[in-house]
Amino acid sequence: MGNKKQKQKLTPQQQQYQNLQQKHELKRPVLKNCLKAFLVGGIICLIGQAITYFYIAFFNFTEQTAGNPTVATMVFLSMLLTGFGVYDRIGQFAGAGSAVPVTGFGNAVISAAIEHRTEGFVLGVGGNIFKLAGSVIVFGVFSAFIVALIKTTLKIWGVL
Secondary structure: OHHHHHHHHOOHHHHHHHHHHHHHOOOOOHHHHHHHHHHHHHHHHHHHHHHHHHHHHHHOOOOOOOHHHHHHHHHHHHHHHHHOOHHHHHHHHHOHHHHOOHHHHHHHHHHHHHHOHHHOHHHHHHHHOOOOOHHHHHHHHHHHHHHHHHHHHHHHOOOO
8 A cells, every 4th residue: 555655656757667667677586596595505504514523523622612613714714715706606696695604704804805905904904804894793792791791690690
């Protein structure tokens, strides 16, 4: 009903243009895109799990302690692949499937650095490296602080 009211406010030329635009608008293959994102995201997570098992088997980590080096390795690999232009092609194919895992964070950090490298290392790379990922870091640190505060408070009260 709201769409009908909006059409009434349009001039006849605007309505004609909207009808023409709707007629020629390409339909997005939503199911195909979701499937590609799911498969690529799953493959990225499978690689991460294999790296975790590698750290457990060869470096005597436990399941709890293998997480940090696994994340660091995955971020490093995504940065390396971004530098060679491979991760961008993966992202074009998979969409959110490559952006949602932790590798998307590494891609966001290094993409900004690569984009601004012509401006120099300090003002270009250093000043813009966290342009895309800075908010993720800020809200991640803030969220961790709040969770730690709640956990400490609950421990003091004897709830935990």
